[in-house]
Amino acid sequence: MFQQLPSLNAIKAFESAARLNSFKDAANELNVTPTAISHQIRALEDSLKVRLFERKTRAVTLTTEGKLLAASANQSLQDLLSTVSQLKGSSSTLTISTTSSFAAMWLVPNLADFQQQYPGIDIQIRAEETLIDMEHDRRVDMAIRYGEPPKQREIKALTHQPLVQESLGFFATPEYWEKHRKNLSDVVFFCTQWKNPNLPNLGLEETIKSIVVDSRPNIRYFDDENLTAQAALSGQGIAIISQLAVENSIKNGWLTQGTDKMSKSITGLHYYLVIPKRVQTSQAAIHFKEWLQLTLAKVSP
Known part of the structure; x- marks a missing residue:
């Protein structure tokens, strides 16, 4: 039934490169060389008899066929990862991006309460000032940002949840x-x-x-x-x-x-949570969002 499907390694290499728009970044994410990524994608294109990327001097962009495959590959791998984690009974991991000040002065001091309530969820914090491309960078699951949440219609793939002013x-x-x-x-x-x-x-x-x-x-x-x-x-x-x-x-x-x-x-301004579509149904993400809302509500003016 599935004999005509390409190898999982080729699909993983393609999905990473498509999401990050870079063979080099995909290589870093998958811990292989850029040459290995290039070979995997070239083999995938040969087997499908279509071109998936337009290769330029310093960039790669998806073709129409590449965009179609990228959407399917991303969703399929996400579903597969979720199922494998459930079968293994492993703890869920959420990587949260936020500013260094919010991480140091509020999130870390309060995180023990979340870990006590949800010991099976491992929270990894990335304290950084630069904005993450939440639609494509799967190294980050959610982000806590400061300012004014954009209108929901502006970014369809992301949900912006106000937390506290x-x-x-x-x-x-x-x-x-x-x-x-x-x-x-x-x-x-x-x-x-x-x-x-x-x-x-x-x-x-x-x-x-x-x-x-x-x-x-x-x-x-x-x-x-x-x-x-x-x-x-x-x-x-x-x-x-x-x-x-x-x-x-x-x-x-x-x-x-x-x-x-x-x-x-x-x-002042608002703190708000950015949630990519890929994790919006994740129980770990839902628990973290609800905990943030309840805990921040206790200190609201």
Whole structure:
């Protein structure tokens, strides 16, 4: 019945190269040489008597026939992998991409709760600032991003699940608040300037100036929220930072929120979950999504 099907290795090589648009990247993913990938795909084309790729000097693109086979190969291999994992009784693994600050300051400190509830699901975290091509890069299963979720119709292959809208506040050590409670003229403020230029300005400088009216405020910047928090934790000043980011520090009494004018909260942007179509029915992915929603709801303003 299946005698006419090509070898599984050839299908795997083709699917990887088609998804990544690169023989070299496919070789890295499958831990073989680019030459081996090229030979597998050439043999597949010869057996099918069709050209699957248009080969250019520094790039490869799928032909019409290649696109047809790529869609079928991806879905078939995904189904096969899911079934094999169930039969082996092996634990599910989810690779989550998110920013280094969110990973270090919220996700990792809270992850033990998820692992206790779902010991059979292994969570791997990729802390990175660059955006992942979630439609094609199967090395990442889900991504937690910051900003404004795109409209669903814009990317049909991806689901964007809003998680929480952050609230920023003024946080410092109890000792720093005590030292400067009567005089704000020599206070240092720390803010985060995001690396992503497309994120909107939250008007933090204007908020600070509305509080420190008698002098020019001393504002310093970091491009990583983790560094902003560390500056406050070391007693150097007041961080204007997400409540999510300092949740653990507040629980431990290391940082406290200001009073009076410094008690005001600033509405920030959203954290949202990006889920590729290939994992939307995965029980592991569903459990992780539900856990994120419930856990973040507990710290929502």
